[in-house]
Amino acid sequence: MSKLTLDVDAVQAFVTIADFQSFTKGAEVLGTTQGAISVKLKRLEQRLGCKLIERTPRLVRLSAQGAVFIHAARDFIAAHERAVTALGSECRHFRLGIAEHVAGPEIPMLLARLNARDPALIIEVRLENSRSLLDAFDGGELDAVIVRQEDDRRDGEDLGPEYFGWFAAPDYEQREGEPLRLAALATCCGVRDVSTRALIQAGIEWNEVFVGGGHAAVMAAVSAGLAVAACSCRLAPADSIEVSQRLGLPPLPSSRIMLHTTLSDSRSREVLRTLAAIYREHRPVKRREAGH
Template identity: 70%
Template sequence: MTTLDVDAVQAFVAIADFQSFTRAAEFLGSTQGAISVKLKRLEDRLGVRLLERTPRQVRLSAQGAVFIEGAREFLAAHERALAGLSSTRRRFGLGIAAHVAGPEVPTLLARLYAHDPGLCIEVRLETSRNLLGAFDRGELDAVIIRRDEDRRDGETLGPEHFGWFASPGFKRAPGEPLRLAALAPLCGVRDIATRALDGAGVPWVEVFVGVSTAVNAAVSAGLAVGPFSCRLAPSDTVEVSKQFGLPPLPSSEIVLHSTLTDARSRKALQTLAAAFRERHAVANEPEISAQKTWPKIELAAS
């Protein structure tokens, strides 16, 4: 019977998550040589190659892609067993930006709790700017937000592309200002959109401002055009930039900021970051086409 070594499986998952031996070693408080040895030991025990390594890239092999979820479950079970020995519950203040959060959030939180039931997760959903301010003031332990233009720190979780979306039946008369629906004025995506319109000389008028549900409803009803993440645009809308001559919107990045330092919390955060990367895979090609509707990520519980 093949038995698994926790440290070796942990090394494999860390390398897969960070796609880097160096960053995985830093995360585990080890050395690149040590985790390479652990990975080799695991591959020898399983009789398969789990990772493919080139000078520029580290990625899962076909066998590694099959093994990764079982490896995560194995580590989660190990953490639950250890957590059961302690009655101590730890608070984890997590902020997720409204323009980043999607229907997968419950799945991500459930995965985080399954990894460590001793974690008391407190979640705040707001704009990226408000969350970053709360993080800097020490009110939150970690935030997942759209990258701030003035900051380059944080761990990149993936790209975020934006477009102009409207109902297929949306009409705009010649010379009419673009009817725009967007979130509150402090929303960074709104600022990006209005700057792009002004820069292109496109007249616009804001007809809906408010919470995301109201904005989504206005756009879906054919009353306005909305700037959305291509990943999170309402499913009954289409990208209309070419149709109405609207300027392209610059892409951004989703980043994770964290102050967590203890080993258990960092492992939990790694689990969350890995799940977020998996669930937020977007098209590699950012160009917008009026003939194309961007794929929506449909998520199932892990």
């Protein structure tokens, strides 16, 4: 009986398609075309004698056989990576800075997939304000940074849009005739500058009743019903609602999330493609005010 041998690239294509539930995103991560990974998957399925991925115009998912094979496939890829890096290759460090007002629910998935993609990679993540991260990047302390476009005007890779709104607890009440109670980040925050400028232009008075303490603290003040905050629709507390129309607050301009890096070697570029694909997978949407 002949032994069954598997092609590493074909198995990697299958795992990547399964991870992102998309041929397009899988091709982006692997730096190839959708047609190329489709061919690799087809050859793998022919080799194994079963269908691994079910594909419809709206859905890409594992077949029953694919769900059984996926764990072994991940182990196969990890073993291959260990074998490749075993002789003379030291663990590599990847130093990533993410602005604290950009870091969102995709971060745990990002780190897990980067580790699965390159088990020999040691990932160091810094969550700080944009200015500190950009200074560290310019000083060679970080390999890549993710910030909002307005925080740094140089060219970078566009990871997608960022939408903003005014958020408050569902039971928040604004007393008639009183200034808006505003929770805001520190004075160096770009979102604070944009939102207060919008309030000035709209002729709306406000008092900053909760300032600083980081994004988590400001969002806690919102959830507690203490104030209104201008923030990313992607990062607003799940128990908050958009209150622009109810309170007559001005619209806020959207922004872009940008990736800056100086890395150009092939292994680093693979990591960066994975990172970019994960951010694009979690493209934010505008949160409409309840009842509108």
